[in-house]
Amino acid sequence: MKSLSTIIKREFLSYFATPLAFVFILVFLVLSSAFTFYLGQFYERGQADLLPFFNFHPWLYLFLIPSVSMRLWSEERKTGSIELLLTLPITLWDAILGKFLAAWALIGLALAGTFPIWLTVNYLGQPDNGAIAAGYMGSWLMAGAFLAVGCCMSALTKNQIIAFILTGITCLTLVLAGFPMVLNFFEGWVPSLILDLIAGLSIIAHFIAISKGVLALTDVVYFVAMILLWLYLTHLALVAKAAD
Amino acid sequence: MIQVSHLVKRFGSFTAVNDMSFEVEAGTVLGFLGPNGAGKSTTMKMITGFSRPTSGQVSVHGHDIVDDRQAAQARLGYLPEGAPCYEDMTVQGFLAFIADIRGCRGGQRDRSIDRVTETVSLREVLGQRIETLSKGYKRRVGLAQALLHDPDVLILDEPTDGLDPNQKHQVREMILNLSEQKIVIISTHILEEVSAVCSRALIINQGRIVLDDTPDGLRKRAKDHQAIRLRVMDVDPSQILEVCETLPSVDRVEISGKDGDLLIFPKPGSVELLAELQQLLSAKAWQVARLQQLEGQLDEVFRRVTMGDAP
Numbered sequence A: 001m002k003s004l005s006t007i008i009k010r011e012f013l014s015y016f017a018t019p020l021a022f023v024f025i026l027v028f029l030v031l032s033s034a035f036t037f038y039l040g041q042f043y044e045r046g047q048a049d050l051l052p053f054f055n056f057h058p059w060l061y062l063f064l065i066p067s068v069s070m071r072l073w074s075e076e077r078k079t080g081s082i083e084l085l086l087t088l089p090i091t092l093w094d095a096i097l098g099k100f101l102a103a104w105a106l107i108g109l110a111l112a113g114t115f116p117i118w119l120t121v122n123y124l125g126q127p128d129n130g131a132i133a134a135g136y137m138g139s140w141l142m143a144g145a146f147l148a149v150g151c152c153m154s155a156l157t158k159n160q161i162i163a164f165i166l167t168g169i170t171c172l173t174l175v176l177a178g179f180p181m182v183l184n185f186f187e188g189w190v191p192s193l194i195l196d197l198i199a200g201l202s203i204i205a206h207f208i209a210i211s212k213g214v215l216a217l218t219d220v221v222y223f224v225a226m227i228l229l230w231l232y233l234t235h236l237a238l239v240a241k242a243a244d
Numbered sequence B: 001m002i003q004v005s006h007l008v009k010r011f012g013s014f015t016a017v018n019d020m021s022f023e024v025e026a027g028t029v030l031g032f033l034g035p036n037g038a039g040k041s042t043t044m045k046m047i048t049g050f051s052r053p054t055s056g057q058v059s060v061h062g063h064d065i066v067d068d069r070q071a072a073q074a075r076l077g078y079l080p081e082g083a084p085c086y087e088d089m090t091v092q093g094f095l096a097f098i099a100d101i102r103g104c105r106g107g108q109r110d111r112s113i114d115r116v117t118e119t120v121s122l123r124e125v126l127g128q129r130i131e132t133l134s135k136g137y138k139r140r141v142g143l144a145q146a147l148l149h150d151p152d153v154l155i156l157d158e159p160t161d162g163l164d165p166n167q168k169h170q171v172r173e174m175i176l177n178l179s180e181q182k183i184v185i186i187s188t189h190i191l192e193e194v195s196a197v198c199s200r201a202l203i204i205n206q207g208r209i210v211l212d213d214t215p216d217g218l219r220k221r222a223k224d225h226q227a228i229r230l231r232v233m234d235v236d237p238s239q240i241l242e243v244c245e246t247l248p249s250v251d252r253v254e255i256s257g258k259d260g261d262l263l264i265f266p267k268p269g270s271v272e273l274l275a276e277l278q279q280l281l282s283a284k285a286w287q288v289a290r291l292q293q294l295e296g297q298l299d300e301v302f303r304r305v306t307m308g309d310a311p
């Protein structure tokens, strides 16, 4: 536990040693506001909720999360500092979880920075603040799933750009899997069990309800399972490739 | 004690470390000597638990590096090749992080950091970010983190590579000043380093140990060990050569290319060479300009054992 918290602390502070954290939070705030107010027709809808805000999060995360996750392991492997880290008396899980949790906390911080939007809806109307809290929670969980994919891709390569692209593609696939056009493509020639599986694995399918403010247990379990699965794959990737 | 037995590391079909076995006792400064690509770093990565052996065992003070990795690593200090570290941290912040992970807390942590910054002279840059430091200072930061928990075993991969002569000297002094009870393994391809700091040297070539000896022992294997270099004033070297060849202890005589000195090689086992030569010189009343008994060139031994043919 002590090692884990030490690693989280180092990783988290390292985001603030460079402009990375500030740039990330700034871009996140600008884009999420722009999406919400311009594309999402926040005012025009005349509804006091944050649906347009949360609706854009999967797309926002699609390129913002890889930009955070790409360096997690690639950079350590590139500079060789991974050799230092993994010869300290810690477990590999300490290192994996420490990096993941620190990055997740950064994303949480960026998400928390959007509170003026929440203040705005409360000023304009009487929103269901429970639903909004559920939306935030769900968005953060979804970010965690994207991030875990990013961890794994970053562990696979020394090249951050490749890690970025692989993460983007994998997450896009996971998002699109639930869209009708993708499902229609499979419909008819793929057994319905597999079809359900593809749809069930989709990030979108699990986020739609959440963005509307319904935080169902199955959706929470889905995101937590996604995180654990991809972190486990990260572990496998590092055992196989860390010393290459 | 470190025990390495039948250690093998393969990358695909390439064998980087090929069945290495050796033991190191406390109080030894062991040099890994070998050409680039010999397998020194790969061996160190396995000893420190970073890279998993393809087969074979390593144990550090009785802790197996695979099955009991953390216990072994707790007793190790390691400077990886090129001294990588977290360059966006300050020296102070970085050392504090290592101390935390190593379990040095509170006052003990401050004392440890104090001690190593003293040992490797880092005090004036403690607040500076590592990426702004010169190569010599970065190397010292790497050494400092390896020494922080005062480990029994230090593994240093090319600790002086890329440093200027003064910095090299400092690092060697530091290694010599470490406690007598430690095990230090350093890798290098610089031969003088072995004579300067090591009490034992393994010459490694193509993943195998080709020689295991003390630096003196290695020198004794040189072809010119105990040969005598001679220069006489105003006498033709070929004339001296002829006379010297008749001495009973002389095996053969060469004229050394560059400066016309004579290299006189003794017969194996003979110890009379110097005395015989002195008699000869005074009998002929030759004026000696130079007379030197050679210790043996390490680089000659090194080249011989790492260029293919067996010693």
Ligand SMILES: Nc1ncnc2c1ncn2[C@@H]1O[C@H](COP(=O)(O)OP(=O)(O)O)[C@@H](O)[C@H]1O
Pocket: A243, A244, B011, B014, B016, B034, B035, B036, B037, B038, B039, B040, B041, B042, B043
């Ligand atoms: N991760 C790796 N993948 C493939 N080959 C490697 C890897 N690491 C080292 N090697 C090869 O193993 C050999 C030994 O390398 P190394 O131990 O670094 O040599 P040294 O430190 O003695 O210079 C080299 O030929 C090197 O190319």
Ligand SMILES: [Mg+2]
Pocket: B040, B041, B042, B081, B157
């Ligand atoms: Mg090397």
